[in-house]
Amino acid sequence: MLMYLPPQFKGDRTQVAMLIQEHPFASLISVDDSGLPYVTHLPLHLEERGDQMVLLGHVAKPNPHWRYLQARPQAVATFLGPHAYLSPKVYPDLARVPTWNYLAVHCTVQATLIEEPVAKDGLLKKLIGDHEPPYAEQWRGLGEEFAHKMLAGIVAFELQVSDWQCKLKINQHRPEAYAAMRAMYAVGNEEEQALAGWMDRLGMGTGSNNP
Numbered sequence: 001m002l003m004y005l006p007p008q009f010k011g012d013r014t015q016v017a018m019l020i021q022e023h024p025f026a027s028l029i030s031v032d033d034s035g036l037p038y039v040t041h042l043p044l045h046l047e048e049r050g051d052q053m054v055l056l057g058h059v060a061k062p063n064p065h066w067r068y069l070q071a072r073p074q075a076v077a078t079f080l081g082p083h084a085y086l087s088p089k090v091y092p093d094l095a096r097v098p099t100w101n102y103l104a105v106h107c108t109v110q111a112t113l114i115e116e117p118v119a120k121d122g123l124l125k126k127l128i129g130d131h132e133p134p135y136a137e138q139w140r141g142l143g144e145e146f147a148h149k150m151l152a153g154i155v156a157f158e159l160q161v162s163d164w165q166c167k168l169k170i171n172q173h174r175p176e177a178y179a180a181m182r183a184m185y186a187v188g189n190e191e192e193q194a195l196a197g198w199m200d201r202l203g204m205g206t207g208s209n210n211p
Helices: 013-022 065-071 117-131 135-141 144-152 175-186 190-201
Strands: 025-031 037-043 045-049 052-060 074-086 099-114 154-169
Touching: 013 045, 013 052, 013 074, 013 099, 013 154, 025 052, 025 065, 037 052, 037 065, 037 117, 045 117, 052 099, 052 117, 065 099, 065 154, 074 190, 099 117, 099 190, 117 135, 117 144, 117 154, 144 154, 175 190
Parallel strands: none
Antiparallel strands: 025 037, 025 074, 045 052, 052 154, 074 099, 099 154
């Protein structure tokens, strides 16, 4: 799944990993049996195996998405990072219009189902490690019978990333507005403050002539 990606907004592999790890709640998109897109929103765990990126996740067994992955393993996973409105008042001239800045990653993936209970349990522990490490002890204490029951109610999968696109749109092509844009975002809401942080990561700085 391609997206419009001007060269000035193109991110690199390191930024892909950073965005996925900081914003792991994904949209997993497959094709259903009627040929329409089928979307599940879910957290995914990123694993880097040398040069290869792999995403790990699971769905409830009643969710037909796993059957679509089994029948048509190629799918798309998208991740949306911080995003916010940008007022034209950041520009030194008035002949400007509003826009929306955002960070996004699209991954083309090849799915493999994980059916063995021990492997599924290992996958769950990785997701627990991402979001609530102390829960791992509680999960272990619930007992083997309960764990097997819970594991039987999900279908886990590994998504091997075959291609990716990373779009970091923060008006990099308008250096004359960097200082005003960063100042506006820095005192804004959580999303806007995150974009100000990404401006610093990208070396956009606070000076009007700092590329």
